[in-house]
Amino acid sequence: MESSKKVVSEIMEQVIKRNPNEPEFHQAVLEVLESLEPAIEKHPEFVSAGILQRIVEPERQIIFRVPWVDDNGQMQVNRGFRVQFNSTVGPYKGGLRFHPSVNVGIIKFLGFEQIFKNSLTGLPIGGGKGGSDFDPKGKSDGEVMRFCQSFMTELYRYIGADVDVPAGDIGVGGREIGYLYGQYKRITGLYHGVLTGKGLAYGGSLARTEATGYGLVYFLEEMLKAKRQTLANQEVVISGSGNVAIYAAEKVSQLGARVVAMSDSNGYIYDSEGIKLDTVRQLKEVERKRIKSYVKIHPSAQYHEGSNGIWSVKCNIALPCATQNEIDGEAASLLVSNGVMAVAEGANMPSTPEAVKVFQENNVLFGPAKASNAGGVATSALEMSQNSMRCSWTFEEVDAKLKDIMINIYRQTTRVASEYGCEGNLVKGANIAGFLKVASAMMAQGAV
Numbered sequence: 045m046e047s048s049k050k051v052v053s054e055i056m057e058q059v060i061k062r063n064p065n066e067p068e069f070h071q072a073v074l075e076v077l078e079s080l081e082p083a084i085e086k087h088p089e090f091v092s093a094g095i096l097q098r099i100v101e102p103e104r105q106i107i108f109r110v111p112w113v114d115d116n117g118q119m120q121v122n123r124g125f126r127v128q129f130n131s132t133v134g135p136y137k138g139g140l141r142f143h144p145s146v147n148v149g150i151i152k153f154l155g156f157e158q159i160f161k162n163s164l165t166g167l168p169i170g171g172g173k174g175g176s177d178f179d180p181k182g183k184s185d186g187e188v189m190r191f192c193q194s195f196m197t198e199l200y201r202y203i204g205a206d207v208d209v210p211a212g213d214i215g216v217g218g219r220e221i222g223y224l225y226g227q228y229k230r231i232t233g234l235y236h237g238v239l240t241g242k243g244l245a246y247g248g249s250l251a252r253t254e255a256t257g258y259g260l261v262y263f264l265e266e267m268l269k270a271k272r273q274t275l276a277n278q279e280v281v282i283s284g285s286g287n288v289a290i291y292a293a294e295k296v297s298q299l300g301a302r303v304v305a306m307s308d309s310n311g312y313i314y315d316s317e318g319i320k321l322d323t324v325r326q327l328k329e330v331e332r333k334r335i336k337s338y339v340k341i342h343p344s345a346q347y348h349e350g351s352n353g354i355w356s357v358k359c360n361i362a363l364p365c366a367t368q369n370e371i372d373g374e375a376a377s378l379l380v381s382n383g384v385m386a387v388a389e390g391a392n393m394p395s396t397p398e399a400v401k402v403f404q405e406n407n408v409l410f411g412p413a414k415a416s417n418a419g420g421v422a423t424s425a426l427e428m429s430q431n432s433m434r435c436s437w438t439f440e441e442v443d444a445k446l447k448d449i450m451i452n453i454y455r456q457t458t459r460v461a462s463e464y465g466c467e468g469n470l471v472k473g474a475n476i477a478g479f480l481k482v483a484s485a486m487m488a489q490g491a492v
């Protein structure tokens with residue numbers, strides 16, 4: 045039996061060779077494979093069955109043209125993606141991201157991570173991700189609608205309630221999901237749960253909007269409990285001011301913490317008295333303005349240009365909820381020197397490998413995205429269940445299920461970390477736990 049290190053390095057070499065110019069995908073695969081070494085040693089049968097070679101190769105990648113006409117009558121062309129990564133444990137499930145930085149490597153990194161995250165939820169959902177390099181920022185509602193309709197005119201061929209069920213992600217919120225759903229229904233004539241994050245009036249689930257942020261905080265509470273800590277009176281810094289950030293801020297505030305800084309892609313605000321979340325919601329969700337406008341309404345707060353500066357703000361808890369690689373080694377060291385006690389990831393892969401190392405070496409409690417932000421997709425799966433059953437659960441019912449799921453993910457992650465000789469390492473625990481379920485299901489299903 046080859047050593048697990050050799051197996052990992054051979055697979056990595058192939059991944060880099062076959063997927064050139066996709067650094068985010070390489071980073072995500074390396075992070076998972078390295079942490080799987082104890083599992084590879086314990087289960088040589090997975091290596092012999094080629095599970096690792098198969099799991100890093102998407103089942104299908106779809107890239108398509110999205111033509112649309114802007115408000116000036118000009119033709120615009122964007123590129124659409126859907127990567128159907130792994131359907132071993134259920135229909136492909138994962139969000140759509142609309143952001144100018146989107147390319148196939150970013151969608152593949154997100155789709156790959158989604159396999160393990162979805163497995164960790166314990167619900168029957170496979171891994172996928174999609175999106176476009178379209179930038180909704182600064183576009184009129186009409187432009188966004190025409191883009192979404194064109195995007196769905198191609199995507200509808202590849203998705204379905206039992207096939208692939210996309211959701212939102214960066215740049216795709218309730219407005220976009222509504223336009224996408226309307227077009228899907230118009231083309232296919234089907235009224236079924238093909239997208240999640242839908243509006244409440246047409247099949248959405250209560251608590252789905254809040255789920256990723258709330259779930260993150262439920263997970264964080266478990267991390268803190270293990271150290272006999274609570275959220276009461278903690279100072280929290282949250283990057284981003286989108287869906288995940290806003291509801292993480294709402295939940296930590298409900299639990300007695302104070303959010304002192306938030307950001308968008310231009311800069312960050314600092315409010316020593318605690319950020320007024322109603323203002324952030326009004327600015328970002330309703331008026332679609334920059335976070336800078338916050339200081340016009342609350343002049344005692346400060347605005348600083350440059351979103352990365354947020355990591356220089358002193359806090360006990362940091363919740364990165366904006367985007368990938370937003371905390372590098374330097375930012376992590378700054379957080380540590382300012383006394384951070386816990387970091388839980390709301391965004392996907394927001395900490396670079398160097399940052400994770402800094403946190404772990406300094407005994408900072410660290411909740412990795414695959415575990416800590418799984419509440420969004422878990423609640424999407426609950427939305428799918430409600431759609432199939434033609435019923436809707438109350439907010440309290442969904443929220444209680446979400447909380448149970450997050451507690452289970454925490455327990456599963458810590459238990460597996462101990463079983464595989466890496467006590468307290470939630471990164472390894474999450475990756476190994478997510479992997480084991482998918483790998484054994486792949487074994488059972490043969491050469492697929």
Ligand code: NDP
Binds near residue numbers: 216283284288421
């Ligand atoms: P939104 O589009 O609602 O919000 C994204 C926020 O992050 C905005 O404040 C945005 O600022 C900021 N941001 C985006 N890109 C950058 C950047 N390059 N630098 C600094 N700030 C940036 O997205 P979500 O809240 O839905 O998603 C945030 C993260 O959470 C992503 O990593 C996503 O993959 C992850 N996630 C989301 C889930 C969900 O249910 N929505 C589920 C699990 C993970 P601006 O307004 O200036 O663009």
